[in-house]
Amino acid sequence: MNSKAIITSALPYANGEIHIGHVASTYLPADVTTRFLKQKGVEAYYICASDDFGTPILVQSEKEGKTPEEYVQYWNKRDFEDFEAFNIKFDFFYKTSSSENRQFVQDVFKKLERAGHIYENEIIQLYCNTDKKFLPDRYVVGTCPYCKADDQYSDLCEKCGRVPEEIENPHCSICGQTPVKKKTMHYFFKLKNFSDKISQYLEDNKNLQKDVKKYVQNWIKEGLTDWDITRDISWGIPIPTDGPSEKVFYGWFDNHLAYISSTIKFLNDNDIDGKKFWNESDIYHFIGKDIVYHHYLFLPAMRLGIGEEYKLPDYIPTRGHLTLQSKKISKSRNWYIGLKDFLAIFPADYLRFYLISINPYSQDDLNFNWDEFATKINSELIGNLGNLVNRVLGFTVKSFNSIVPGPDEFDDMDKESEKMINELVSHLDTLMTENHLDRSLKKILQFSAHFNQYFQHKEPWKNGPGTNSCIFLSVNAIRSLAIAIYPFLPESSQKIWSQLGLEGNVSAQMFDEISSITLKEGHKLGSVSPLFEKVEESVIEEQKSKLGASS
Incomplete structure (x- = not known):
């Protein structure tokens, strides 16, 4: 075991409250692991940040009549407070919209560009004539070209976990109309150039889960496609070029770079050489199985593209999704349990105990009952x-x-x-x-x-x-x-x-x-009282009745 460790979790989107499904696969296992490493004498730091950019946040802030800055500032604070109440103990919780991350992302882009891994290309982008805007990512829903699941976003199929090259039967998520196609210039990252190096990384890293590694290797064998890293929206980190102003980095280009930029800021602020510490540490990235593609392909390729200036992850602990009463968690259908609501009724340790006990180290889904x-x-x-x-x-x-x-x-x-x-x-x-x-x-x-x-x-x-x-x-x-x-x-x-x-x-x-048996004869105990209170059936029935009920 290394004497130093950096632990991160997939960044929570700053667009809604944390629910029990969020904490089960990523934040709780990461918190438990960090506490264990510190007990082992490892100099370990658990770093996280709110994911402030991307189309979902822009869509929601528009709906609520707020600026994106106001919107993400509220959720950054609220999410951190909810995590704290659940005893998720971050050493540092920052944000992808920080000046440090903006600068770092632009610097990485310039390095990738200088190394020949970036090119510009004209693409056909979906455009909504009703809303008068290009429709990237969450503005488009349709059918996944791989598994044929309906009602999937254009940037990620939640059913099969793949990133569609082109969504089928697209329609605008704002107005529901079928968009038209228009030309626009975008920047691309040469992902397919890294097939061999990523394969080697996966092969050499014995800490990665074998089943996850196997299907990522199959994706590589099927052939990777270059990655469109820009979006025609106003909210995001601007591309550091003389190009159009309303063009920013795709959220998945910048958010995992915040693992590094947030860590470096925290360590440097604490008089530790951040970059040196990163490269001397065991690196853990805790994720859910829906973002394997991004963490096993995009993330290592970008670090390889800047000459491994920052080391690749040693561990990417990947766990399944949490269902609720055997159904998919859905906020829109009120089929979810907000973390804050749960903690208003039960102690944090009750939920921590239950979620850990039902959550294996695998991609198997787990069910809250x-x-x-x-x-x-x-x-x-x-x-x-x-x-x-x-x-x-x-x-x-x-x-x-x-x-x-x-x-x-x-x-x-x-x-x-x-x-x-x-x-x-x-x-x-x-x-x-x-x-x-x-x-x-x-x-x-x-x-x-x-x-x-x-x-x-x-x-x-x-x-x-x-x-x-x-x-x-x-x-x-x-x-x-x-x-x-x-x-x-x-x-x-x-x-x-x-x-x-x-x-x-x-x-x-x-x-x-x-x-160690260290309590010797004559040691005096403190005040003793019951640790826990029984969970009453009436309270459980009340909680079950809330599910699916209109608010």
Whole structure:
């Protein structure tokens, strides 16, 4: 493991509230991983930014009668506040419309142009005579030429994940009319020139998921097409040429460059050589499976095109989409759960626990189900983890006056439990390093379940032989749990830490401390109270009734 790391997530569009589908695949896994890396002593920074440009934002700001600047400023602030409430802990959250990113994007373009990777070409662009404008990207909907899915945007098919070369049956997303075709000059990036180099990068990088890598390699074999990187709209980063003023970079040209520009600004502002740090670090880009094309093809090609001035990603953890009650999340049909609304009802750790537990390290889609959520919280989080903490610590307070006793001679069951503590760190380390966060959480629950059974079997309330050893080991196991669950459940982790009578912040504990038995005879516990409250069926039924209801 590298001693330095930079972690990013796909940038949230600054055009609407964050919902549970957004956080499941990208922001939560990235946050958990960053917290883990910091526990491991890695100098890790989690950097993100709002994605402020592109046609969707221009469309929506026009609808609301706001300037694009006003519109994205509101959503940048609101999204950051929602992430914070969910304990997504960015080291820096910036914006693609920053002066730093504008400058960086224009500089990259000039370097690519000088290297011969950019050319200008006249193209036929769809134009709406009703709205008097060219119609790029989200202004056009139609049929995907590859998988024939209807109602897809011209810049991305959400069904098959490919970027259509030309959408079929196009119509204007504003007025619904069929557009006409007009000539316009655009800049292109020679993507197909990088087929061999991208293939080599994919082949050499053993950290990338094999299934994702395989179908990207198939795309390359089928033949890549050069990439149109300009748009005929007013909102975006201007092309640094003497060309027409209403021509800007396509959002996908500039947004992933903000990974670099935002990181460099943050590090330089903190007296760290940003460029040097980037190139010495493990680079993680967490994404959902719908933007594989952009991150596995466009992103590496652009970095290769400027001579790998900034290193390519070491990891691109890619996960599936979240459905809700087995249906596709849709804001327009009110079939979604806003993050802010969720956190007004339940603690952040409830959602963090549930989403991690159902989310494998794969492109498989996952489903949020309200009844399953209640069951997992009540039986696993509360019935297993919460029960162990409350039971052991409560008993120690009541029967031992909050003082940890010294152990007796260990019997076989004690030795087995001691071994569980000693081995927990190595089990979790492997799983966390390989990004199997769901399996790591499952291992923690198995550890907790073992100590519930151990405590039950030992029957310390009878005060027989071995009682002191049971309490001694069980309290130390809870300390292990507090450190182990920190990346997943930061609030609950700190509560356990405090109830153990330990000072400071649990986040300061190193990961390897998980398997240390450090609470000795005479240690005094803090104030003990239940960690969690049961999820009531009536509350779940109320939440289900809101789905699809007209607002």
